[in-house]
Amino acid sequence: MDISQRLLNISELFYSIQGESTYAGLPCVFIRLAGCNLRCRYCDARYTYEEAHATMAMDGILSFVDGYPGALVEITGGEPLLQKDVYPLMEQLVAKGRTVLLETNGSLPIDTIAPEVIVIMDIKTPDSGSAETLAHDNTGYAKERNRKVPGSCEIKFVLTGRNDYIWARDLVNREALYMSCPTLFSPVKGELSPEDLAAWILQDQLAVRLQLQLHTLIWPHLSRGI
Numbered sequence: 001m002d003i004s005q006r007l008l009n010i011s012e013l014f015y016s017i018q019g020e021s022t023y024a025g026l027p028c029v030f031i032r033l034a035g036c037n038l039r040c041r042y043c044d045a046r047y048t049y050e051e052a053h054a055t056m057a058m059d060g061i062l063s064f065v066d067g068y069p070g071a072l073v074e075i076t077g078g079e080p081l082l083q084k085d086v087y088p089l090m091e092q093l094v095a096k097g098r099t100v101l102l103e104t105n106g107s108l109p110i111d112t113i114a115p116e117v118i119v120i121m122d123i124k125t126p127d128s129g130s131a132e133t134l135a136h137d138n139t140g141y142a143k144e145r146n147r148k149v150p151g152s153c154e155i156k157f158v159l160t161g162r163n164d165y166i167w168a169r170d171l172v173n174r175e176a177l178y179m180s181c182p183t184l185f186s187p188v189k190g191e192l193s194p195e196d197l198a199a200w201i202l203q204d205q206l207a208v209r210l211q212l213q214l215h216t217l218i219w220p221h222l223s224r225g226i
């Protein structure tokens, strides 16, 4: 089948402000794919796997992105790597000269993603409800990506409390992640206060970036399309 006619399961397409990662604050086109293989306790995108989704041909998705020529493009989910046609989609976007972010939950190998794509990889913590789902060697692949193309893989920990923080801190130190990968610590809203997380990071002199979900601060009354 012609690549342009391949179908992807889509949850939503929208244009907004990037709320996370070192790209936070920049205008961004979001391609949110449907379906996820995990069930995190704090998930704020349940509609990607609980609600009916649309299917859309690749050329329709690319046309939508073309409407915002200066913007970043993020492919997210759900878990986007569950759909094999996400790979040609990333290739097409890179070929068009777009800066492409791929957000993944870390449970599938990231070693086949093109080096031009910036991977934002979650590492699920003990209290996430999806602990121990990190694909074998994904931290190694993340370091390798950054050795080849600095900044091409960011690692994100979503933290629910002190137990998660200590677990993430110890992993960051053990793997020396901060030396090779931009590392993001993000508190779950309503479970861990940014103030507490900031205090712990400063107390431990941990070289990680505290991130708040910028889009939820700008649009606290909205839960999707932002």
Ligand code: SF4
Residues within 6 Å of the ligand: 036, 037, 038, 039, 040, 042, 043, 044, 045, 046, 048, 077, 078, 079, 105, 130
């Ligand atoms: S990986 Fe993401 S989309 Fe999937 S259940 Fe966890 S938070 Fe939700």
